[in-house]
Amino acid sequence: MDAFFVSVELRGRPQLRGRPVIVGFPADRSVVLSASYEARAFGVKSAMPMVVAHRLCPQAIVIEPRHKLYYEVSGQLMSIFESITELVEPLSVDEAFLDVGGAIRRLGSPQAIGELIRSRVVSELGITASVGIAASKFVAKIASTRCKPDGLLLIRPEETVPYLHSLPVNALWGVGAKTADVLARMGIRTVADVAATPIASLKKVLGATGEHVHRLSWGIDPRAVTPIRLEKSIGAEETFAVDTADDALLNKELLRLSHRTAERLRASGMVSRTVALKLRYADFSTVTRSRTVHTPVDSAQLIYATILQLLESLGNRSMPVRLVGVRAEQLEPAAQTSMQLSLDRRDDNWRSAEQALDRVAEKFGNKSVLPARLLDGATGAARPPREQA
Numbered sequence: 095m096d097a098f099f100v101s102v103e104l105r106g107r108p109q110l111r112g113r114p115v116i117v118g119f120p121a122d123r124s125v126v127l128s129a130s131y132e133a134r135a136f137g138v139k140s141a142m143p144m145v146v147a148h149r150l151c152p153q154a155i156v157i158e159p160r161h162k163l164y165y166e167v168s169g170q171l172m173s174i175f176e177s178i179t180e181l182v183e184p185l186s187v188d189e190a191f192l193d194v195g196g197a198i199r200r201l202g203s204p205q206a207i208g209e210l211i212r213s214r215v216v217s218e219l220g221i222t223a224s225v226g227i228a229a230s231k232f233v234a235k236i237a238s239t240r241c242k243p244d245g246l247l248l249i250r251p252e253e254t255v256p257y258l259h260s261l262p263v264n265a266l267w268g269v270g271a272k273t274a275d276v277l278a279r280m281g282i283r284t285v286a287d288v289a290a291t292p293i294a295s296l297k298k299v300l301g302a303t304g305e306h307v308h309r310l311s312w313g314i315d316p317r318a319v320t321p322i323r324l325e326k327s328i329g330a331e332e333t334f335a336v337d338t339a340d341d342a343l344l345n346k347e348l349l350r351l352s353h354r355t356a357e358r359l360r361a362s363g364m365v366s367r368t369v370a371l372k373l374r375y376a377d378f379s380t381v382t383r384s385r386t387v388h389t390p391v392d393s394a395q396l397i398y399a400t401i402l403q404l405l406e407s408l409g410n411r412s413m414p415v416r417l418v419g420v421r422a423e424q425l426e427p428a429a430q431t432s433m434q435l436s437l438d439r440r441d442d443n444w445r446s447a448e449q450a451l452d453r454v455a456e457k458f459g460n461k462s463v464l465p466a467r468l469l470d471g472a473t474g475a476a477r478p479p480r481e482q483a
Contacts (some may be wrong), residue, residue: 095171095188095189095215095221095222095223095224096131096243096244097128097129097130097131097134097243098128098187098188098221098223099127099128099159099164099224100116100117100128100130101220101221102164102167102221103115103157103160104130105220105221107157110155110321112132113130113155114129114133114135114136114138114151114153114154114155115129115130115132115154115157115234116128116129116130116133116144116147116151116154116155116156116157117129117156117157117158118144118156118158118159119144120144120156121144121333123143123145123333123334123335124143124144124333125141125142125143125144125291126138126142126144128140128155129233130398131243133147133154133454136151137150137151138150138151138330142155144156144442160331161354162357162358162361164188165187165358165361165362166361167219168187168188170218170219171215174211174215174218174219175190175192175211178193178194178197178210178211179190179192179193179196179197180196180321181193181194181321182319182321183320183321184400190355191234191235191319192211192319193318195208201401204227205227205246205248208248209225209246211223212225212244212246218331222244223244224239224241224243224244224245224246225238225241225245225246225247226238226239226241226246226247226249227246227247227248227249228254229249229250229251229254230314230315230317231315231317231319232267232313232315232317233249233254233258233313233315234249234338234365235267236249236258236261236265237249243320254313255289255312255313258285258286258289258310258311258312258313259284259285259286259289259311260284260285261284261285262283262284263277263282263283263284263285263287263288265285266285266288266310266311267309268303268307268310269307270370272423273300273303273307276299276300277299277300278293280299288307288308288311289312290372291308292309293305296308327370327421327422327423327425328355328362328366328421328422328425329351329360329370329419329421329422330351330354330355330358330419331372331417331418331419332347332350332351332417332418332419333352333416333417334347334415334416334417334418337376337414337415338414338415339411339413339415340412342424344405344418345402345405347399347418348371348401348402348418348420349394349398351419351420352394352395352398352401352420353394354420355394355397356391356392356394356420356422357394359391359392359422359425360392360428363427364392364422364425364426364427364428365390365391365392365421365425366387366390366391366423366424366425366483367386367387367390367423367424368384368387368422368423368424369385369391369400369401369404369420369421369422369423370382370383370384370404370419370420370421370422371384371401371404371405371418371419371421372415372417372418372419372420372421373405373408373411373418373419374415375411375414375415375416376411376413376414376415377413378416381408383404383408384409384423385400385404387400390426390428391422392428397420397422398461401420403415432435455471
């Protein structure tokens with residue numbers, strides 16, 4: 095998808111189309127989650143610190159993220175893909191590989207199928223998609239990147255090598271800024287340069303990656319599309335505006351992140367067997383602790399109870415905390431899990447209550463009902479979250 099989070103938000107804000115828009119929390123220590131192409135023209139990029147983005151594009155409109163909404167639209171998107179072919183391999187919430195070989199007789203040429211996907215995404219979801227078509231996953235991925243936004247690029251098998259050799263070296267998977275610098279010192283600046291370099295020379299400076307990069311430079315990528323790869327974990331993190339040693343504030347934020355994690359678990363139809371806590375201190379040192387629970391969970395209160403146990407296991411903290419995170423791991427589909435009843439009836443009551451809150455949120459918005467502890471006492475107003483999922 096093209097600037098997925100921004101595109102979803104602009105469906106309800108058409109007046110912002112054509113203007114620089116950033117999805118992210120406005121706090122300086124937050125990061126950009128998504129940027130419109132108008133904002134990108136000023137140098138704004140995903141994962142960039144918000145303070146840098148403001149400096150580059152002070153006129154940008156900042157919209158706070160709604161992760162639950164994005165996951166709902168993602169589910170609708172994947173349903174469109176799965177109506178085209180059963181061979182769908184999600185890469186993220188807004189991107190997937192599709193093997194359309196088995197759909198050609200039914201739906202037409204790969205290019206016709208690509209145009210069909212783009213048309214359905216626009217008409218059914220109100221956002222735009224860019225489609226890359228090639229004989230391998232690697233080249234299709236490059237093609238989708240090179241035709242953004244709202245484009246389609248077909249690279250035929252016989253065109254693959256000439257096309258690749260026209261690109262800069264950083265187009266290859268595995269060639270980031272540092273690797274590109276190493277190769278540049280060898281005089282290698284294009285994919286064609288990589289292809290013309292002996293594998294032994296590449297391995298000497300890049301190790302095992304050298305052979306991988308050389309294969310890609312000739313378009314060699316035999317990997318098949320692997321359908322339905324389940325998320326390995328679901329969670330949320332928050333970077334505090336100011337490092338804190340306040341246990342009450344820490345516990346409050348961990349409760350909120352437990353609710354965010356549980357909401358995403360239930361929205362994705364998953365339960366978790368392992369709960370993990372993450373703390374990053376003021377000196378950027380990071381500790382993680384995890385615990386496997388007896389009964390798979392998708393309840394915030396059950397997750398939070400485990401998180402408090404993990405926090406207590408760390409003992410006294412001698413340094414203020416910069417970041418906290420909650421993560422649900424060892425996921426499995428809720429529908430396939432025989433969730434035995436807890437000996438404590440209250441656990442099931444919590445689960446039922448939170449499911450009821452999900453239904454309220456769907457009807458009235460995700461800030462309509464929330465735990466009293468997450469309200470600011472004086473005003474009753476919800477404190478805006480800043481987690482990075």
